[in-house]
Amino acid sequence: MQTKNIIVALTMIFIISLAAKAESLTVCVPDFEPWGMTVQGKVQGIMLDHVVSILNEVKIKGVADFANYPRMIQRLRDGDCEIGVFSRYEKNADAVEFIEHVYDLQVVVVTPKDVVIENYETFHDLKRIPSIGFPLGGDGFFVKLFNDPKIVKSMVPTQQHGVMMLANGRLGAFVGIEKTIQYEIKKNNFEMKINFPGLKVDKLEIWLQVSKKSKKAMALVPQLRKAAKDLKKNGTYESVINQWVSARP
Structure with a gap:
């Protein structure tokens, strides 16, 4: 002892x-x-x-x-x-x-200003949402959507890239952290281009x-x-x- x-x-x-x-x-x-x-x-x-x-x-x-x-x-x-x-x-x-x-941290899905996500099935409407962006390393942001075989998934380098691509019409929707997206929208004056805060889907x-x-x-x-x-x-x-x-x- x-x-x-x-x-x-x-x-x-x-x-x-x-x-x-x-x-x-x-x-x-x-x-x-x-x-x-x-x-x-x-x-x-x-x-x-x-x-x-x-x-x-x-x-x-x-x-x-x-x-x-x-x-x-x-x-x-x-x-x-x-x-x-x-x-x-x-x-x-x-x-x-x-x-x-x-x-x-709140995870959200944002879309162009003229697109509203009414329910989960909206993600399957390829005419309205032809592709959905996820940042690299963001596979845990919205797992159900990330693994959904009915969507067209596009991996982007960063959340900054995702917001920029969405504003420029290169994505139909983007999944990211609410505060990050808010920061990027304000930084780039995208208030009239992106439907924010979008749909709240998950928390990290x-x-x-x-x-x-x-x-x-x-x-x-x-x-x-x-x-x-x-x-x-x-x-x-x-x-x-x-x-x-x-x-x-």
């Missing part, structure tokens, strides 16, 4: 030591506006602001790591970046620690996550969880999102 207590004590000392040395963590920032972007070489965006707000609570500096979404998820798995806020995918549970649910759970390969991040999990909960209660996440989406780029 005494030996066991010594081992436990040494383990706790090791964890505390790691936490003390964790002066900074690498923040995973995906390349899609307004969640992540570069402006004059500087990484900015909602996701970075959210994670930095959490890290500030535990007095840890955040250093941005920037890449496209699929690559960023892989970098989190590999430990090349250490912490981020992303959708929760159970297939990543072997490599990623899901710390805390921080907020939900966004979780604070760390790479299991990062000893520094894993040692800070209890503190990070508490900070994430506190910021959820005081409305920080919603406030940051609204500031970015309401401000004209």
Whole structure:
């Protein structure tokens, strides 16, 4: 019993030591506006602001790591970046620690201004909706529609591309995150071209996550969880999102 207590004590000392040395963590920032972007070489965006707000609570500096979404998820798995806020995918549970649910994002289907989605069968009307766009990595946005063999599905590089293609008549509908689409419509003055907010179809759970390969991040999990909960209660996440989406780029 005494030996066991010594081992436990040494383990706790090791964890505390790691936490003390964790002066900074690498923040995973995906390349899609307004969640992540570069402006004059500087990484900015909602996701970075959210994670930095959490890290500030535990007095840890955040250093941005920037890449496209699929690559960023892989970098989190590999430990090349250490912490981020992303959708929760159970297939990543072997490599990623899901710390805390921080907020939900609404998924919508938007169409050209003159097309209204009356019910699900509208998606099968190829005269009105000849093709439906999904962003790469967006196969979980509206699974029923994504897997529907009766639609013509078009994969686009990003949500920005999807909104642009819809406004230019190259898509009959587009599936994406409501706040992202709202931001892009406002940025490009597409208010008269796109029927927004469209049809609300699903929600994505966004979780604070760390790479299991990062000893520094894993040692800070209890503190990070508490900070994430506190910021959820005081409305920080919603406030940051609204500031970015309401401000004209």
